Amino acid sequence: MRYTLHPLGDDAVLIELGKEISQETHQKVQSLTAFLEKHPPEWMIEYIPAYTTVSIFYNPIEAYQLSNGQLPFDFVCSLIKPLIEELTENDASEPQIVEIPVCYGGEFGPDLDFVAEHNGITPEEVIEIHSSGSYLVYMIGFAPGFPFIGGMSEQIAAPRRDTPRLKIPERTVGIAGMQTGIYPIETPGGWQLIGRTPVKLFRPMDESPTLLKAGDKIKFKSISLEEYYHWEEAEQ
């Protein structure tokens, strides 16, 4: 596996595994994070996976003491190297497939008509295309459990709003350019909103606090308003 190591401040090493967003690089990121989950090194505090990188945070003082006086970054790099070299791309765990029910349009998706018009199709076609795609969660960032998703059809792409909304309710599904995503908590944002899911994406009291993690596959399922409320109630 080809890689380069870079300092990210005095307590982190950024491992770059590729230069472009691709399924192949994603696979490498997944292999490394699967390994770190199974065998967390004692000097590691935590890690952040992204599209092409995995950043590992460590305690520089503990590393210094473990290394007998070597600089913490050099020492940690010397431990990371053999670890990555042993990895193969097949070490990634099987992706989890998560079905996300979405109530499209109406009050929950005020921009559904705009997305349809922008692409010269009907709102029903937008829903049909959005809910029939197969999506990959490349990374989590921006907000707790916010997925950066790849795989959306070009037929429903739409530019961001000129003026971002100050408040987007939690669990709203949106489109920005070629991306689709779901807001786990209420935030400001400029995405075109097409619907809402009754399923909580951020569950701070659970052992695994987010519904989604990097590497998951997503399928959206269109549901009625009635089903939405039924589901939302069950989630509480």
Add this chain to the structure above:
Amino acid sequence: MIKVVKPGLLSSIQDLGRTGYQKFGVIASGAMDPFSHRMANLLAGNEENDPVLEITMMGPILTFEEDTLISICGGDLSPSINGQPVRTWRSVFVKKGSELKFGRCHKGCRAYLAAAGGFAVPEVMNSKSTYLRASLGGYKGRALKPGDLLETGKPSLQSLKMTEYLTKQSLDRTFAENDWGIASDLIPDTAANPEIRITRGRQFDLFSNESKVQLLNHAFEVTAQSDRMGYRLKGPALLLSEHAEQISEAVNFGSIQVPPDGNPIVLLADRQTTGGYPKIGQVAAVDLPLLAQAKPGDTLSFAEISNEQAQQLLINREMKLKELKQGIFLKTRGGN
């Protein structure tokens, strides 16, 4: 127990951060000035990571419902107890019924109030820090409000020994300060307009030569659009030599990222876990306290050091801190 009469501008419970959950996009939070946070705890006989109250610019008014050992470190926001000035960077024993008040922002802008035993708040995702945006952790997931009651945990043996010594000193006064504090050479010099040491960011080479020079030769003002998430700076626009889309990757405390408008943002305690803007620099960990104490209107200048120097400076400071911890322990055990 401590009662909040007035909450001040932004007073929130913080520890050293919520680690282990950044892979889920959960921000680290924690003290903006981790050094002052740790010192306040040490002087109250606590563990370094115990939750303390982070006080911003305009401090609160607090009343003590029982005798309490405290310490205030970090910025000098002119604290006083029952109208008498109280010194920072030392252990202070406060008698029941006393009122702690803050005044003018004399130096720095963030003070850390530790109480023996730490503030008793529930742990959420491995931390007691307040995550303001998600309304999680700390005291009910929010900044303090009038009427809030802050409970403290069980004091350590060290806290009890410190209290025992100071009780004898308090005599008829309402509070007593220790006759020793932190050596001044260990206290970061939080003068206005600090020089901050930085290392090159991962995308440093993508910036124009002019911008690279300007980063180190011009002062940058901390604007009013600055908060716990990041400081938005104003100075010469820093531009890439040619437009290049970045791929989002992890960021860190002190990362200096530059959006297309050229105005740098220094990321702080409540930073997002990942970012897509190019990073021109990274503040050395040892200078994070200086950064956290800078307030809107102050200017920052940056001096470049190598990654090796940055880590060496951090190690040197931590070694001094280790000696200091032993010193505090010995002094306390020996009954001062």
